[in-house]
Amino acid sequence: MEVFDTIVIGGGPAGLTALLYLGRGLTNSLLLEGFGVGGQVILTDTIENYAGFPGGIAAFELVERMEAQAREFCGRIETLEVQEIIDIDKPLKTVVCSTGETFGAKAIIIASGAKARKANVHGEEEFKARGVSYCGTCDGAFFKDKVIATLGGGDTCFDETVFLSRFAKKIYLIHRRQGFRAAPIAVDRVKKIDKVEFVLDTVIDEIIGTKSVEGVNVRNVITNEKKTIALDGVFVFVGLDPTTAFLKNSGIAMSSAGYIMVNPNMETNIKGIYAAGDVTEKSERQIATAVGDATIAACQVIKYLDAMK
Numbered sequence: 001m002e003v004f005d006t007i008v009i010g011g012g013p014a015g016l017t018a019l020l021y022l023g024r025g026l027t028n029s030l031l032l033e034g035f036g037v038g039g040q041v042i043l044t045d046t047i048e049n050y051a052g053f054p055g056g057i058a059a060f061e062l063v064e065r066m067e068a069q070a071r072e073f074c075g076r077i078e079t080l081e082v083q084e085i086i087d088i089d090k091p092l093k094t095v096v097c098s099t100g101e102t103f104g105a106k107a108i109i110i111a112s113g114a115k116a117r118k119a120n121v122h123g124e125e126e127f128k129a130r131g132v133s134y135c136g137t138c139d140g141a142f143f144k145d146k147v148i149a150t151l152g153g154g155d156t157c158f159d160e161t162v163f164l165s166r167f168a169k170k171i172y173l174i175h176r177r178q179g180f181r182a183a184p185i186a187v188d189r190v191k192k193i194d195k196v197e198f199v200l201d202t203v204i205d206e207i208i209g210t211k212s213v214e215g216v217n218v219r220n221v222i223t224n225e226k227k228t229i230a231l232d233g234v235f236v237f238v239g240l241d242p243t244t245a246f247l248k249n250s251g252i253a254m255s256s257a258g259y260i261m262v263n264p265n266m267e268t269n270i271k272g273i274y275a276a277g278d279v280t281e282k283s284e285r286q287i288a289t290a291v292g293d294a295t296i297a298a299c300q301v302i303k304y305l306d307a308m309k
């Protein structure tokens with residue numbers, strides 16, 4: 001079994017930043033990414049709120065730059081999905097991949113991020129990829145001159161609605177309340193787009209169709225009024241779930257929602273196991289906060305490794 005000082009699990013902004021710092025700290029480190037580096041960032045188009053890029057930067061370019069910089073300092077990246085961590089409380093831990101390959105590590109940084117949450121409405125599963133999508137950048141172009149709904153009230157929903165307005169001829173923004181979690185600037189931007197109609201205090205009861213999406217049955221939660229809106233697609237942006245299923249039974253402390261609990265040094269309850277980015281319990285899940293967490297985690301790992309010598 002090949003043994004590393006540190007293994008980083010996940011190749012989003014947090015994982016890539018951790019690898020950069022670990023490489024510069026002259027540790028022998030490996031990053032394991034299950035599906036292709038970039039994480040959630042590649043699900044969007046332009047990043048406008050990451051410092052250092054006035055005018056914004058294309059999401060894929062930001063990720064390419066992060067990867068290139070991490071590789072500059074000898075960081076090794078392998079496309080492998082981690083299935084479990086064994087001997088987690090021992091000084092030498094073992095990371096098991098879904099291929100059966102195993103790697104040893106003195107320290108581990110978990111940066112496995114989060115995934116789009118399902119709306120859990122009738123028809124959502126049935127019409128997934130047949131009109132139901134969780135990614136505007138990936139699927140927006142399929143909805144040129146079509147009518148769609150975006151579901152949610154946070155920044156992601158509003159930013160993606162702006163992006164989707166390039167393609168769709170009409171967008172219903174459906175939200176269960178009047179107020180939004182999204183930043184006022186994002187809300188104002190959407191309010192200025194004529195083709196967007198707000199459908200507030202409203203939930204989707206069912207996504208309907210035959211071969212693909214043909215409409216949604218919605219209900220006003222205040223008046224209980226029900227109606228059907230004819231449309232071709234539904235983009236769901238209702239939040240995130242942490243990617244921590246592979247850590248089930250690991251003994252790592254998590255919140256009731258499955259986010260990893262860390263202290264200000266990004267240490268978990270298990271010695272030598274750190275976590276960073278969207279996978280941790282925290283208030284703001286952004287690129288900047290993921291990168292910040294990873295910086296702390298990697299610097300702490302370097303101290304931990306020094307103390308082990």
Ligand SMILES: Cc1cc2nc3c(=O)[nH]c(=O)nc-3n(C[C@H](O)[C@H](O)[C@H](O)COP(=O)(O)OP(=O)(O)OC[C@H]3O[C@@H](n4cnc5c(N)ncnc54)[C@H](O)[C@@H]3O)c2cc1C
Pocket residue numbers: 009010011012013014015032033034035036037038039040041043044046047048049050080081082083111112113114115135156159160243246276277278279285286287288290
């Ligand atoms: C549509 C959208 C738009 C966004 N827009 C912005 C924005 O404009 N500005 C901003 O700051 N933030 C934005 N965000 C949020 C931002 O993308 C996240 O906060 C950030 O990507 C978190 O980084 P991370 O590295 O912690 O996790 P992630 O980006 O989720 O990366 C985690 C990585 O871990 C991998 N992984 C998971 N499990 C395993 C495993 N078992 N084995 C190996 N690899 C694994 C995943 O494949 C993934 O690549 C947006 C998010 C979305 C979805």
